[in-house]
Amino acid sequence: MATAPVADQRRLLDVQDADLRAQQLRHKRDTLPQLAQLEELAARLADLHEERIARTAEVGDLKRAVTKAEDDVQSVRAREERDQQRLNSGAGSAKDLQALQGELEVLAKRRSDLEDVELEAMERLEAAEATLASATEQTEALETQVAEVTADRDAAVREIDEQLVAIHDERGTAARDLDAALLALYDKLREQHGGVGAASLVGGACQGCHMTLNAGDLAAILNAPADQIVRCEECGRILVRGA
Structure with missing residues (x-):
């Protein structure tokens, strides 16, 4: 049967305690609430980024539409001014002047329609710019x-890392000159059993799996030589007696 000095077996619990605290701290570091917050914020920023791209393109299209509408209105107005000047001059036959009057009426209707188009484009542009400004403001926030x-x-991670350094030092002190075979078995079992490779025996129960040993197994463990490495019959972890 494998053996290790009693003092080493008891000191193994200090190693286990340090390892367990380090494991808990690493889990805490990996599950910091800020990580979930940052993931959520990143998703919202990605959505806003897409929104800003779409609204920027829309604003560009609407600005071109407004410019075209303004040019169309201005072109009709220029034509109206020329025709009005010709009409006011009285030059030409009565038939020509009547035709000019008819054309001015058509141009006035055309300009009115184009001004409606211009107004609609301007209103849509204003709404798109407001949406873009809102998305930009939300992005900045x-x-x-x-x-x-x-x-x-970062502050939380630094604090945890500082604690891990201290625990690492504690572990190093506890494991220094520990029986090599005992430590190797412990490390193997710790990897197999969720980070717990050794546990104390309290009141006939293994503190690793929290199962109460049957009377026969318990008697065999308690009657084993003090330096014998004993293991829980339920979970297989190293059991430390008299800890």
């Missing part, structure tokens, strides 16, 4: 929030 949450996350 979210980017500020991202910076704040990132700073909080």
Whole structure:
């Protein structure tokens, strides 16, 4: 049967305690609430980015539409001014002047229709610009929030890493000169059992799996030589007696 000094077996619990605390801290670091916040903020920023691209393109199209509508209105107005000047001059036959009057009426209707188109385009442009401005404002606010949450996350990570360094030192001290075979078995079992490779025996129960040993197994463990490495019959972890 494998053996290890009693002091080493008991000191193994200090190693286990350090390893468990380090494992818990690493889990805490990997599941910081800021990480979920940043993931959510990144998704919202991505949506806003798409929105801004779409609205920017829409604003560009509407600006061109407004410019065209303004040019069309201006072209008709220029034609009206020329015809009105000719009509006011009285030059030409009565038939020509009557035709000019008819054309002015047509141009007035055409200009009115074009001004309606221009107004509609301007209203749509105003709405699109407002939507773009809102998306930009939301983006800036979210980017500020991202910076704040990132700073909080970094501070939390630094604090955890500092604690991990201290625990690493504790573990090194506890494991120094520990029986090599005992430590190797512990590391193997710890990997197999969710980070817990050794546990104390308290009141006939393994503190690793929290199962109460049957009377026969318990008697065999308690009667085994003090330096014998014993293991829980339920979970297989190293059991440390008298800890």
